[in-house]
Amino acid sequence: MSRPLVASFFDRMHAHPFFRKHSRKAVIFVPYVWLLVFFLLPFFIILKISVSEMEVATFLPLLKYRDGIVSLALNVSHYLFIFEDELYSATYLASLKYAAVTTFWCLFIGYPFAYFMARAKATIQPALLMLVMLPFWTSFLLRVYAWKGLLMESGWVSELLIAVHADDLLLHLGLITAPGKFMYTPFSLVLGMVYTYLPFMVLPLYATLSKMDLRLLEAAADLGATPWVGFWKITVPLSKAGIIAGSMLVFIPCIGEYVIPELLGGPSTMMIGRVLWDEFFSNNDWPMASSVAVVVILLIIVPLALFNKYQAEATEARA
Amino acid sequence: MSVRNLLLGSGATRAFARGWLVAGFVFLYLPIVALVIYSFNASLMPVVWGGFSLRWYGELAHDQELLQGLWLSLRIAFYSASGSVVLGTLAAFTLVKYRRFLGRTIFTGMVNAPLVMPEVIIGLSLLLMLVMMQRWLGFPERGLLTIWMGHLLLGLSYATVVVQARLQDLNPELEEAATDLGARPIQVFVLVTLPLILNSLVSAFLLTFTLSLDDVVLSAFLSGPGATTMPLVIFSRARLGMRPDINAAATIIIGVVSVGVVAGSLFIFRAERRRAAEMAAAQRA
Numbered sequence: 001m002s003r004p005l006v007a008s009f010f011d012r013m014h015a016h017p018f019f020r021k022h023s024r025k026a027v028i029f030v031p032y033v034w035l036l037v038f039f040l041l042p043f044f045i046i047l048k049i050s051v052s053e054m055e056v057a058t059f060l061p062l063l064k065y066r067d068g069i070v071s072l073a074l075n076v077s078h079y080l081f082i083f084e085d086e087l088y089s090a091t092y093l094a095s096l097k098y099a100a101v102t103t104f105w106c107l108f109i110g111y112p113f114a115y116f117m118a119r120a121k122a123t124i125q126p127a128l129l130m131l132v133m134l135p136f137w138t139s140f141l142l143r144v145y146a147w148k149g150l151l152m153e154s155g156w157v158s159e160l161l162i163a164v165h166a167d168d169l170l171l172h173l174g175l176i177t178a179p180g181k182f183m184y185t186p187f188s189l190v191l192g193m194v195y196t197y198l199p200f201m202v203l204p205l206y207a208t209l210s211k212m213d214l215r216l217l218e219a220a221a222d223l224g225a226t227p228w229v230g231f232w233k234i235t236v237p238l239s240k241a242g243i244i245a246g247s248m249l250v251f252i253p254c255i256g257e258y259v260i261p262e263l264l265g266g267p268s269t270m271m272i273g274r275v276l277w278d279e280f281f282s283n284n285d286w287p288m289a290s291s292v293a294v295v296v297i298l299l300i301i302v303p304l305a306l307f308n309k310y311q312a313e314a315t316e317a318r319a
Numbered sequence: 320m321s322v323r324n325l326l327l328g329s330g331a332t333r334a335f336a337r338g339w340l341v342a343g344f345v346f347l348y349l350p351i352v353a354l355v356i357y358s359f360n361a362s363l364m365p366v367v368w369g370g371f372s373l374r375w376y377g378e379l380a381h382d383q384e385l386l387q388g389l390w391l392s393l394r395i396a397f398y399s400a401s402g403s404v405v406l407g408t409l410a411a412f413t414l415v416k417y418r419r420f421l422g423r424t425i426f427t428g429m430v431n432a433p434l435v436m437p438e439v440i441i442g443l444s445l446l447l448m449l450v451m452m453q454r455w456l457g458f459p460e461r462g463l464l465t466i467w468m469g470h471l472l473l474g475l476s477y478a479t480v481v482v483q484a485r486l487q488d489l490n491p492e493l494e495e496a497a498t499d500l501g502a503r504p505i506q507v508f509v510l511v512t513l514p515l516i517l518n519s520l521v522s523a524f525l526l527t528f529t530l531s532l533d534d535v536v537l538s539a540f541l542s543g544p545g546a547t548t549m550p551l552v553i554f555s556r557a558r559l560g561m562r563p564d565i566n567a568a569a570t571i572i573i574g575v576v577s578v579g580v581v582a583g584s585l586f587i588f589r590a591e592r593r594r595a596a597e598m599a600a601a602q603r604a
Contacts, residue, residue, distance in 0.1 A: 112339050
């Protein structure tokens, strides 16, 4: 289609009174309603199901009408069960712990990584950025699966770790259970999560660090600050938005991670995503699965608000 | 002292920086390299090298389950990427251009949340809603359509981030000039804004396409009988252990995606440079 044709089409379309009046509303309305219906509404539905009576692969309605009386049957037994049963509370705590440990290692590896990237020669920075993004585009499932081969007996990484006697250290720390066996342990689980989420940490950090005004560091140096002091007093505070956004991008999804614990974790590394999965797919217990999900949502609501704030801040800063 | 010296200091610091970057990239790429190498392994044993062979690639051609999954996944990925780009562009436009409207905070929250929300939660809640919908309205059946809805939800957020970044960097004078010259809002959008953000639409499409092609959790919740996507096939096999045929499939997928992404980025990079040159020329004139 040539441009004048397109233009005349839109010209005519726009001349229509409906479009003249409502184009702005229509732009907002479509994605807004989509998200309300397919993102927000479902949360209210699982909230409702979580307090319903259990039936196999279904649930009973909350409101009952009998003999002219409407009765409301709220069933909070699933929540009581979650809080009383030690397996659930231990699993929630373990999920939070693994997510926190993963976030720590991503920040520890990712901050220097993003920093050195942002301070590399300007000509090679696009290539470095591309190299960080590329694994992000290639299948996450397959890359996690690949770690199975690297960590299993006589796998590359497994051999390397044994050669440098890292397994003794890991055994000592309780991260693996037997020397030379790395798979299905807390070690393999955290390694897989750090590996998967590292780019999510590096990218926002790189974005803030590469935008930083370097003259501030020069000024600090002129006033007598050593590079080390300049780094801690200027660079780190200025990259706060990137640190928080990156940490939340790692921490929140890690809490409910399912695929990585399923492929790389073992029976000793139960995480809440797997519990939810099993409640739904193996036990067919919808109300229980919904209750587990509601408690996860309650856990992530504060980090989510934090993420939102800094995500907004980062985008406002660009504008 | 120059800024660069100040930042990376002595030769030792610079060597450390280089070492950290190299180690990081080795960490990121090692599993991919291992996958590709072992896909050519003649042995059935996952980590024992039994000589070079293309045997597993040959077997893929007869793997009906995987091929059917691939075809379904490609269709879903295409639909969900298309939908994500359309909805994502509208959402990005809303966030950048309309600074004030009722419920903007909720809107921003809903756009950002799927980026971090654990997929098991999104999958479960969306499925249960669709089940209720099905009970009342008689549709939709679980399958391609429901998986598409889930992927679209995720893709919408990613597409919005990509398009939003580009919209914010746009020079508003260009759109103002068009308006001053008498263009209506929709003409401004189609004739001025759209060509300027086209690159970001292409990257948003590619990103949401690969996201959909890769998704396990949402698909598992939202799929129905007979609608098994490729990642679901791969995941159910990977759970049981290492299999060389997965390595072969992985190599093909990673190869195609990498070539696509690198080619796409080069194309975008060139187009951007040409546009910058044209702009500079126009400003000189």
